[in-house]
Amino acid sequence: MSKIIIEGGRKIQGELRVGGAKNSVLPIMAATVLNGKINIVHDIPKLSDVEVMSKILRAVGCDVKRENGTMIIDSSKLDNHRIPEELVREMRSSIVFLGAMLARCGETIVSYPGGCEIGPRPIDLHLKSLREMGADIEEKHGFLICTTKGLKGCDIQLDFPSVGATENIMLAAVYAEGTTTIRNAAREPEIRDLQQFINAMGGNISGAGSNTIRIDGVKELREVEHTIIPDRIVAGTYLTAAAMTRGEIVLKNVIPEHLQSTIYKLKESGCKILYTHDTIKLVAPNKLHAIESIKTLPYPGFPTDMQSQIMALMTISDGISIITENIFENRYKHAYELIRMGANIKIDGRVAIIKGVPKLTGATVTANDLRGGAALILAGLVAEGTTIIENAKHIERGYDHIEDNLKFAGAAIKKM
Numbered sequence: 001m002s003k004i005i006i007e008g009g010r011k012i013q014g015e016l017r018v019g020g021a022k023n024s025v026l027p028i029m030a031a032t033v034l035n036g037k038i039n040i041v042h043d044i045p046k047l048s049d050v051e052v053m054s055k056i057l058r059a060v061g062c063d064v065k066r067e068n069g070t071m072i073i074d075s076s077k078l079d080n081h082r083i084p085e086e087l088v089r090e091m092r093s094s095i096v097f098l099g100a101m102l103a104r105c106g107e108t109i110v111s112y113p114g115g116c117e118i119g120p121r122p123i124d125l126h127l128k129s130l131r132e133m134g135a136d137i138e139e140k141h142g143f144l145i146c147t148t149k150g151l152k153g154c155d156i157q158l159d160f161p162s163v164g165a166t167e168n169i170m171l172a173a174v175y176a177e178g179t180t181t182i183r184n185a186a187r188e189p190e191i192r193d194l195q196q197f198i199n200a201m202g203g204n205i206s207g208a209g210s211n212t213i214r215i216d217g218v219k220e221l222r223e224v225e226h227t228i229i230p231d232r233i234v235a236g237t238y239l240t241a242a243a244m245t246r247g248e249i250v251l252k253n254v255i256p257e258h259l260q261s262t263i264y265k266l267k268e269s270g271c272k273i274l275y276t277h278d279t280i281k282l283v284a285p286n287k288l289h290a291i292e293s294i295k296t297l298p299y300p301g302f303p304t305d306m307q308s309q310i311m312a313l314m315t316i317s318d319g320i321s322i323i324t325e326n327i328f329e330n331r332y333k334h335a336y337e338l339i340r341m342g343a344n345i346k347i348d349g350r351v352a353i354i355k356g357v358p359k360l361t362g363a364t365v366t367a368n369d370l371r372g373g374a375a376l377i378l379a380g381l382v383a384e385g386t387t388i389i390e391n392a393k394h395i396e397r398g399y400d401h402i403e404d405n406l407k408f409a410g411a412a413i414k415k416m
């Protein structure tokens, strides 16, 4: 079981480059099955989720090669429509293969993904939408057995702008007969990246980034080369690390527009933030102020994937901060670990009330999920003494060499 050990009290400063976004790379890897040709994808981060996605692609017959940050996926020999159950269990977001495999093969068998560390994560919107497009989906013994005699474009109204459901519909609709319209679609930047990838291989999608997406079915797709957009959550995490340690950091390869809600809240805590079109500089104040209220919302609202990290910052900010978690029901497990480090946090359902304390103290804590683990690293960077984070494997799902990057920026941190 991997552990991260941190000696707190060092500033995070200097320059860091942000790599490709996990939440872009995963659906884009699923989309590589569509063309039955060569896909070249740049700026692929080294993450355990990317490893699982590669294993799934190989299991269905694709050839996957990786050279540093570039991945070459040849989907021409795809010959299996069953996604191995153990891999779906390892990574819930493998559910995006549903739409992609239905489009390519007209059939697929995927095990039901179930919930995860952050609570129940139903897929009813995915299934309802794919059925509306003409998919026949049987739910039997924990598996989804999906077939179609041909998907047809239709109008889909999502009850909630689900990221995964929007992606699954986009993938399924690429070859569908006629036009598919998704209303109340998710507007996350990663959705637009998926549109760009599919269009670069000859698909016909418009509207991603707005709440209405139109997909006109095409007959054939070609080879493609694409670069993944930078990870806005990794960028937000490094900015928060500099803010909490009274540091000063410049991030390169970022899209500041994607981080506006995070930047806005970091400014409220007293940080000075300057940016160009692809860099962000943060200068921390001597004293962090409480952030009156943060409500997680679909993009462009404040991202639930930054909630844990910003909570870590609030624990040492002067005054009372309030978080309302609106996206996931059970995303406060990290709060109880932060309390072990001296934080003053009260949880009442979806609301967390955080009263800033003068200092945190190092302790042995457990990462229960990806972003909760990142929050514990941030707390460890400022805590007095040694922090040991157990179960650090969760962090590897979404951060490429976080300990090396933070060490480079001044932290006393190591992984064991």
Ligand SMILES: CC(=O)N[C@H]1[C@@H](OP(=O)(O)OP(=O)(O)OC[C@H]2O[C@@H](n3ccc(=O)[nH]c3=O)[C@H](O)[C@@H]2O)O[C@H](CO)[C@@H](O)[C@@H]1O
Pocket (backbone or CB within 6 Å): 022, 023, 024, 026, 093, 120, 121, 122, 123, 124, 125, 126, 127, 160, 161, 162, 163, 164, 165, 186, 298, 304, 305, 327, 328, 329
């Ligand atoms: C790989 C990836 O991109 N993961 C991101 C994606 O997850 P994911 O795609 O799973 O998130 P969704 O946007 O689908 O889920 C948001 C909310 O909708 C609910 N819901 C979703 C689908 C459904 O069929 N029924 C339903 O009720 C979920 O339970 C949750 O409460 O968006 C989340 C919300 O920004 C992020 O936290 C995740 O990092």
Ligand SMILES: C=C(OP(=O)(O)O)C(=O)O
Pocket (backbone or CB within 6 Å): 022, 092, 093, 116, 118, 305, 370, 371, 398
């Ligand atoms: C919840 C997250 O991801 P996933 O949907 O892959 O579990 C996340 O990135 O914080």
